[in-house]
Amino acid sequence: MLVALRTACRSAAPGLRSSSPQLLAARFYHERIVDHYESPRNVGSLDKTDPRVGTGLVGAPACGDVMKLQMRVGPDGVIEEAVFKTFGCGSAIASSSYTTEWLKGKSLDEAGTIKNSDIAKHLKLPPVKLHCSMLAEDAVKAAIKDYQQKRRELGGEAATA
Numbered sequence: 001m002l003v004a005l006r007t008a009c010r011s012a013a014p015g016l017r018s019s020s021p022q023l024l025a026a027r028f029y030h031e032r033i034v035d036h037y038e039s040p041r042n043v044g045s046l047d048k049t050d051p052r053v054g055t056g057l058v059g060a061p062a063c064g065d066v067m068k069l070q071m072r073v074g075p076d077g078v079i080e081e082a083v084f085k086t087f088g089c090g091s092a093i094a095s096s097s098y099t100t101e102w103l104k105g106k107s108l109d110e111a112g113t114i115k116n117s118d119i120a121k122h123l124k125l126p127p128v129k130l131h132c133s134m135l136a137e138d139a140v141k142a143a144i145k146d147y148q149q150k151r152r153e154l155g156g157e158a159a160t161a
Helices: 002-012 021-028 031-038 090-103 116-123 127-153
Strands: 053-060 065-073 079-087
Touching: 031 090, 031 116, 053 127, 065 090, 065 127, 079 090, 090 116, 090 127, 116 127
Parallel strands: none
Antiparallel strands: 053 065, 065 079
16 A cells, blocks of 8 residues: 555656655655544544543644543453544544544453553554654553443442453
8 A cells, every 4th residue: 555655656657756645655654654543433422421431532742632432341340342533634633543442352451551652562653753653652541541430430340440
């Protein structure tokens, strides 16, 4: 895909250096980032009042990215669904999309082990975009904390993470 995008950009604008967004994407971003940005998975919202739903809302003041990640946890403590809404750059959207895919089927304990470095490595984020993977990690941890708080307030046992 990246090669095809690169070829299309070169043939469409052989004299341009960096003015085309497609050319910039082809030069600086790995195909995994482009794929998750162009076809994001699991965009949406869940009912935040549902006691089975944990919501993490985080932001990066330096760049203005805001990420909302939600997960629905089944009775067995396994994440059944994960969705996101992100206002930010392509790398933030890609990090959100990939993270929701990774979360599905994981226990809360497993989800709590997510590291931004794993997200960045999988997507091959450039160093200047590592903060996007940090947002995703923070959103997951905030969603887990929110879920556990709801469970405590309802008098139920919260699964550990």
